[in-house]
Amino acid sequence: MNIVRSLSLGIAAATALVVTASAGTLDDVKARGMLNCGSSGQLPGFSLPDAQGIWMGFDVDYCRAVAAAIFNDPTKVKFVALSSKDRFTALQSGDIDVLSRNTTWTSSRDTQLGLNFTAINYFDGQGFIVRKSIKVNSALELNDAAVCVQQGTTTELNLTDYFRANKMRVKVVAFATLDESLKAYDTGRCDSYTTDASQLYSVRLKLAKPDDHVVLPEIISKEPLGPLVRHGDDQWFDIIKWVHFALVNAEEFNITKANVDEQVKSDNPEIKRLLGTEGNYGEQLGLTKDWVVRIVKGVGNYGEVFDRNLGQGSPLKIARGINALWTKGGLQYAPPVR
């Protein structure tokens, strides 16, 4: 682990030289005419090509929003498919401008890799799915349960930690792949299956009878997800961070893809500042006055992005939960534009 860490530090240091030698990331992206965005390409709801091969998903829409803000064209993104192993290297080496790939914000990742997390766009956490027939309403009732899990992940560690902390016993049934562990759960070898809550919903659809299963309310770990950028370019860092805030603010002021043209005429000073009819807040970021209008026209507001990819408008039907706006009891909160 130490070797890996010092190697990646060395790599980060070496690439910092190359990277700082070039112009700012924003200028590079503009010169290229294309945003290079690292994502998974294999994660339902977050990033997955559709039947036409067009990338769709929550993480994907964040990159499209950035492209919309810069080019006024959400399609000017080149997606690079990255595994969880090579995602950081790709960002460090400059292969991609932004990493929007379902990545948990942790202290070591933030400090040791030469990378910065910009904002939390999805509050995820590990959850449980059980059969309705066993009539369990809380994870705390799972004492002595057999729980299926994927091997060698932090998921496995969280699971044992949680049961130990609550003085319960658990039989961990671990498998190398998601498919195997899921099959074991489906055929009844385990009472429950655990992984990140955002995954539980897509996993549930793969079961023989999805309606016979329910996701329990307990979330046993903190998995804040968000996009990352390289160290050393604060303007770019600000842009990615504020694209997220713009999406959240747009939802808060009920500015949608459909009504953005009317909202531009609004008298509300906060909306005027957000949409650039007053002040020059977009230009301060290095973008244009109408940057938020471009974003919302391109992908919609935060709520629309969520609904289309993960929520009621998608097959996954994930509830907003703690990802609701702060005004609705959730955690999504954005600083004001002023």
Next chain:
Amino acid sequence: MGAATPIAYVRSRPAERRRPPVSARGPFAWLRQNLFSTPFNAVLTIVAMMALAWLVPPVIRFLLIDAVWVGADREACLAGPDGREVGACWPFVRERIFYFIYGSYPLGERWRVDLFFALFAFGAGWLLWLEAPRRTLGAAYFFVVLPIASFILLSGWPAVGLARVDTALWGGLLVTVVVAAVGIVLSLPLGIVLALGRRSKMPIVKFFSVAFIEFVRGVPLITVLFMASVMLPLFVPPAWSPDKLMRALVGVTVFSAAYMAEVVRAGLAAIPRGQFEAAQALGLSYGRMMRLIVLPQALRITIPNIVNSTVALFKDTTLVFFVGIFDFLRTIEVARADPKWATPVTSATGYAFAALFYFVCCWSMSLYARRLERRLSAGQGR
């Protein structure tokens, strides 16, 4: 004449009747000769039959009988309320088939990929059909015209009105064909050069050939690909670094060239010294000796091995999967994650489809090679 001398018969009574010979024709004879010739073979036959009876019906049931043929989304492929077993979910493959062929290639530009497939099939047919007219012209087309035309066609050339298409958008069958074709077409000449280099008497040439072959063969392909796709950009500034697909193509070519070199070297080693000496006695230069006398014989001997390497390479192209390139297998892998089609049988259907595809491709390659071998060794068949 006097009294007739008695004729001495050798045999005083007719020979005992033998049973008619065991029929040498017909289905029973065939069975006896091929399947039950000895008790051991009989046991093997029975075991094999049992294995087939155990394996084949479930496969057929899954792929055909229980399979779902029409449907719009996952609902169609779920087990009904009656608990009926559901087999392969073919509507999933049907909806995604264009993704499996073109990947993310822009919709409006896909005719370019179709044209590429047509040009490629035409060239391959011309070259592989042994009775085809003007095969030297065919070779020139396949090895010179086709690569250039394909490159312009697929990646675009704005000057002639073809929009640029980034290789990140290429995918599916297109990528598999491109990687396999480039690997196979480039690795053979490279391999021949390396093999000749390894047998060369010039020490530097020999050293580099040996070092290259041994180094590349000592490293797994996946490592070569990782090096090419992850490490290379760290040493080369982003502006200069070749694109991802190009890196993988170089990796695959280098790797298969090293294996091809050893295959060709084995063929060269099998040519008797007399052939070299005779060629030299005729006053042929090194180049003509190799081209006219040695290589034609050496390559004929190695055809089975070349095909073996080719089939292996074709399947190895799936390893580009791990460096984020969307080859045929990866497009299936991605599609099966689609929640629209998420069912317990979706993954199995995708993999079954991939298995059928790779089997048909590899099997036809080896069928062709067998024919070619038979034809080229006609002179030895006495």
